[in-house]
Structure formats: C-alpha cells, structure tokens
Amino acid sequence: MRMLHRRTLLAATGTLALPGLARAEWPDRPIRLIVPFAPGGGTDTTARIVAATLGEKLGQTVVVENRAGAGGAIGMAAAAQAAPDGYTLVIGHVATHVVNMAVQKNPGYDTARDFVALGITSTAANILVVNPRRQLGITSLESFVAACRAKPGELSYGTAGVGSPAHITTALFLKQAGLEAQHVPYRGGAPANTDLVAGNLDFMFAGASDCLPHIRAGRLRGIVAASAQRLSGAPDIPTIKESGYPNFSFEIWHIITARAGTPAPVLRKLRAAVSETLTAPVVLERITAMGVDATPLTGDAAQAKLDSELARWVPLIRAAGISTD
Template sequence: MGGFPNGAGTDIYARRLAEPLSRALGVPVVVDNRSGAGGNIASEYVSKQAADGYLFMFGTAGTHAINAALYRRLPFNVINDFTPVVLLGDVPNVMIVSPEKRPNFRTCQDVMTAARARPQAISYASTGNGASTHLAGAQVAVAAHLDMLHVPYRGQPGAIASLLAGDTDVFFNQTGAAMGPIRQGQVRALAVLTRERLAALPDVPTVSEACGLPPMDTSTWYGLLAPAHLPAPIVNRMNTEVNRIISTPEFREWLIQNQAITPPAAPNTPEQFRQTLAADVARWADVVRASGATVD
C-alpha cells in the first residue's frame, strides 16, 4: 500500500517492483494507493492490520520520519507500530521550472534574484505540507534568505500540473517523478539538492554550484514496512526476494539512470533499515525545526 496518488514517485517504483515480486512470491502483488495527510492515512491503516504477510506499506522518510516531527499527534507510532522489512533506495530532490511558462528562469540564480526582488511573489509547489518537496524548498529558502510562497498540493499530479500551467514558479521535486518530464523537455532542471551531481543528470549542477549555497542533501528513502510483529520468516523471505530483484543489473540501471535513485548498499538487512528509520526520525526533526515548516 502506498500513501500517495498514482503517478507519485512511490507509485512508479511500486509498480515497477510489483511484477518481478509477483513472480518471485508466486502470488499477485497489487499496488493500492490511499493518499492524504502526507501519507498518514495509509500509515494508520497499515498500522492497524494483522501482521500476516499479505499487506506491506511502501513507506518513505516522509511518512515514517518527517511526519513524526510535523504532527503533534499521530494515530500510530512510526517505530513501534511497524516492522521495517527492506530499504529500496535513496531519493534526492531536483529544482525544476517550466521553460514555457518561466523562460527567464534559466538558472537558480535567476530564481533567487526574482524572489529577492519581490518577496512572496515567487511560489514553489509541493506534494503536500511537510513532504520532502516542501522541506527541500523551505531549506533552500532559509539558506538563501528568500521569502517564497509555498503552495501545497495533494500529491504529485497536482503539483506538477500547477508548474506546467504557470500557477507556480518552482518545484523541488523528487527525482523519481521528475525524470520523465525532464527528459521530455516539459521542465528544466536547475539544480540537484545533493552534495554531488547525479549520474542520471550529469549536466545539472548541485545546489551549491548553481545557487552558491552551502552543500545540501535533501535525499529521503523509500522502503517496505509491515504491521508490527510480522514473523521473522516472512520478514526475511520478503527482504531476500526484494533485495534479489533490486540488485539485478537491469533493475539497478532503471533506478540509477531512469529514476536517479541510489540503490541501497548490501546487505540491506531489516535491522539496518530499523536503525536508519530511528536515526532519520531525529535527523528530520532538526530539519523541520530549522526550516520552520508547519502543517495546517
């Protein structure tokens, strides 16, 4: 189960994984997206289901680390109510604009100059309050001392549509969903919010190179989780099968070149995922506090 709409980066990855995973497990793997509240609707549903091995959540650092800092009260515990199964990769953000609607925005410096000249006049879209696409924009704005208008949408389709229509000016999108529009020429990539350039976008400078800002990395992770207390044999079987699939040359090529996602390093165990989750809850709490991001 995913917590974001069809067409989101999580949806794209989940559907690519579902077919080979179905063959490996010998049962159909169905992708069911229940979007809303930054992924909390899906998270709450999964947290209350039986740990029988038939339901898994395609979680993110947003649903299971960022939200823990953004929301004062969650109807679930991001650590205790879930079983970490396997990490699926690290997902960076990329700063994009519409070359048709904003032809004057050819570089990050162009955007910053416009934002400084007209406070609150330059807007950035996001996939929702508190999403990584929101925090990425907030981090850039804070670092560059910009007063930009945040415009949240309910997921990827609305946010990208607003950019293409000219309703918003900038989108700090996740690469998994942005690569298609970038390669089709629908959007222009101005900077990647990582410390090093991405193999899939070698000509796109880092935010440090393009914007003159300190090095920054807003990457988040994708991962499979299950309800708490999933039996160890099921956890290990799913971990093994998913690791086998995503480590094949074909799948790694798709992740790195098509999605600009960094595959997890071996051995990628459930315990390593658990440690990553716990560390990220603390890390993103600091980011949320520094960015000033809030949830309506």
Template sequence: MLRRTALALAALAPLALPAAAQEAPWPNRPITIMGGFPNGSGVDIYARKLAEPLSRSLGVPVVVDNRTGAGGNIASEYVARARPDGYTFLLATAGTHAINATLYKSLPFDPLRDVTHIAILGDVPNVLLVNPQHSPGLRTCRDLVAAAKARPGALAYASTGNGASTHLSAVQFAAAAGIDVLHVPYRGQGPAMVSLLGGETAFFFNQSGPSIGPVQQGQLRALGVTTRARLAPLPDVPTIEEACGLPGFESSTWYGLVAPPGLPAPIQARMTQEVARIIAEPDFVAWLTDSQGITPPADPGPASFRRIHEADVARWAEIVRRSGAQVD
C-alpha cells in the same frame, strides 16, 4: 461405549492441531504492498516496479493498493494495525515515517515502533524545476535566487503538501540562499506539476522519478538536484551546491519496505532476502539510477534500515521546526 468414545476423540483430533500446523507455508495467497500516494507518484512507480519480480520469486501475486490522504498517514495507519501475517506491507518513505513524526501534532501510529523493517529501497533526491515557457529568464539557480531577492515574498513555489519533502527541500533552500518565497501546497505530485506547467507557480522541488521525463522532453527545466553528486539521467544538471554556491546543501529522502509490528522473524528474513536480491540485480539497479535518479542502498537490511530511520526522525524534526509547518 469405550470404542465409540475413542472414535469420537480420533475424529476431533485434527481440529485440535495449532492453526499454524494446518496452514500451508508462507506465502500461499496474494500479498499487498500498500502506498500512501496517488497513482503515478514516485512511491507508486517504485512499488509497481518491485511487485512484478517479487511476485515471480515468491510464487504468488503481489498487488499494489494506494490509499491516499493525510500525507500518507492513512496507508501507514492501516498497515500499522494490520495482522502481522506476511500479506500486508507498506512502501514507506522518510516523509511518512520520519517527517510526519514531528509535522503532525498527533499520529494514530508510532512511526518507529509500529513497523517491522524489511529493507531500505534507495535514496530519493528532489529536482529543482521551473517552466521555461512561463519563466524564460530563470535559466540557472542563481537566476532564481536573484529573482526572489528582487521581489521578496512574491515568487511562489509548489509542493505536494504542507510538510512534504518537496516543501521542506524548498524551506532548506530558501534558508540557505537567504530568500523569501511563497509556499503553495497541493494535494500530491500531479496537481503540483499542473500548477508549474500552467504557470501558477514559479518553481517546484519535485522527486526525481516523476521529474526526469518532463525535463528530458523539454517541458520543464531542471536548475539543480538536491544530492551531493549529479544524477545519471540528468548529467548536465548541476547539484544545488554547484549551481547556487551553497556549500554542503543536500536534501533527499528514502523509500523503504515495512510490515506491521510483530511480523514473524522467518517471514521478515525471507522477504528481506528476496527484496535485497531483486534491487541488487543489474537491470533493477540500472532502472533505479538511470530512469529514476534513485541511489540503491549499500546495505538494504533491517538493522541498517532501522539506524537510518531513527537518525532521520531526529534530522527532519529540526528542519520541520525551522519551517514552522504543523498539521493537526
């Protein structure tokens, strides 16, 4: 009897081991980077560029899954509520995790508390675009301001959505230049670009990544960039400060990689290490600066990322309040 009991206990012993002891070391299955914006958006372009080398360095597939809608909040909430097991991440933006904190009356997640910061991925400017076919007279930023002052409230501009950075850049610009212009929000970068190309709107502050190609190909004309320095891929395009004589004008956002709250520290550290190494590689830096107009971070680490994130929540809150934008 005692022998049978001992054998039974021995058979059950492996089942009593903690789950962590039975699992293979992280990572041992595919990792997903969620995005809140459509295919072809700046977020999607960056996520896919990062996923390839990250997959090689971690030894598992890294896939991109875009769940669009509500200004990126659908994907953000999904990741905020996901298991913190190291298999779900989000390519967050200043829009989803700073602007939306004030723009939306209520959010189903806390933009600051419901994340584990992994790495900030770069500073993302906007480019002031016009269509040379439909607006041949708008050759400079000062031409645009003069046209807006000549017909207050008549000149329309596109954005990727109410309260998006592409909207708030225009709000900042209009306030600094003293002009009254008409906001026409669209559902994402693609429809907004179509409106500009079709002549439905006169200008668009679009993110640098999707803007550079159409400008270099002559489809669109860039009148200025929202950074304090010119962009490497558009060296002949002045800053808004230069082009319109608006001292100190700057309006840019950031991309960052986050995970659900409660991610184990060893996984956070490993992911930060791999991402920081990849985005510092010369080829990746060249891609960021020369093809996307994105400034790589000086310090991509979680502590630096959190400081920037906290400061941006406060900074954008003032701009959102000034714009009057509000989403239920």
C-alpha cells in the same frame, strides 16, 4: 503400556513442533503490500515493480493495495494496525516514514514504534526548476537567491501540498538561505508542474521524473538538484551542495517496511527475499527507467538509514514550523 507411551510421546512431540512448523511454512497465503497513495504515482509504480519479483522469491502472490489519503497517513496507519505476522507490508518514502512524524500531530502511527525496515529501493531528489519565459534572469542558484532577495516574499512556488517532499525541500532551503517566497499548494505534483510550465508560477522543486521531460524540451530550466550527488538521469544539473550550500541535501527514498514485532524467522525470510528482489536485474532496470537511482539497501543497513533520517529531519522540520494541522 508401551504403545500408550509411544502415542503420548508422539502427540507431545507433534504439539511442540507445531510453532516451528507454522513458521517454516510461512507464507501460506497472499501478502498485502500497502501503497499509501493513489495508483499511478512513483510509489505505486515502484510497488508494482517490486511485488512481481518479490512474489516469485516468496512463492506467493504479493497483492498491491492502494490506501490513499492524508499525505499517506491513512495507508500507513492501516499497516500499523495489521497483525505483525509478515502478511502485511507497506511501501512509502521519506514523507510517509519521516516527514509525517514532524508535520502531523496525530498521524495514527509512529514509524520508530510500528515498523521495521526491509529494504530501500531507490533514491531521488527534487530539482529546482524555473520557467525561462518569466524573464527573472535565473540561470544558477546564485541568481535564484538574488532574484528572491530582490523581491522578498513575491516569487511563487508550487508543491504537491503542505508537508510534501517538494514543500519540505523548498521550505528548508529557503530557511537556510534566509529567503522568503509565496507557497502555492496543489493537490499533487502534476498540476503544479502544469502551472509552472504555463507561466503561473515562478519556480518549484519538482520531482526528476516530472520535470526532466520539460527541461529537455526547453519548457523549464533546471537549476540545481537537492541530492547529495548529481542525479544519474540529470548529470549536467549541479547539486545545491556544489553551488554554495555544502550542508544542504534532501533526498527522497522509497522504503518497504513490515510491522514491528514480526517473528524473527519470518523477518529473516522477508529480508532475504527483499534483498534478492531489489538486486534482481529486471527490478534494477525497471526502477532506473523511472528516472530515479536504484539504490538497494536492505536489512540492518536499511534500518540504520531509516533511524538516521528520523533523527536528522524530524527536529529540523519541527524547528522550521512546518505543520499540516
């Protein structure tokens, strides 16, 4: 009887210990990091920088999976439909996690409902650039505003498409300044930059990594940055806030998120590993080399940033009437 009782007790104890044991062993297989854009862009590059070190911290391979389309909505929806077990993460930016909530009626996911923040990797902003060969006399934000007012609705600007960060930056600034211009959407930022350099556009808010080589070569002129502070990669270019519009900035940050409902022990381990990853010297160095500011923000601070950006920008974007539908 004593032997039977002991076996029964051991079986019961083992059964009760299994859930805790399963959590302690996480992760026991590779982790997916979904990139909701095509390979080669800033989000993809950031993901691959992060994945290598994050895998080392977790003791498992982190596999980058590109799921492009619909302004990032396809990849985001795939991540939202994954099991909340910590084995599927997604890296996006202000457009995927905030802007799409305002410009798409049914993106297939809801940021506030479906995701929890692990960490913000970096912050960048678009730079207002013009082609000096267009002879518009634009050398400052003041002269840019004057040129737009002299030809209302005539100056043209390119973007990576409706709802892209460049489009949102431009549309919101034009609205605040009471200006009009002609939007020319492209299938990506690179062809828009090419046309601006070629003289087929008048201006655009371009990503720093895309336009700084042209600015340094004299092919484009940088006017202002849409960041809260001057960009470390372009310290000579003033911000819009410095140039007469103290309430305007629109920054582009990259964020790693997990599915809402991820078990608390797994979430704690993920957040700790992401924090160690984003502050690792090799990661900071490689992200800064991309021409953006490495601004590691993790855990509750990253979640607070995401929540505040949703509360701030979604109503403003909707009020501006910007929609992809």
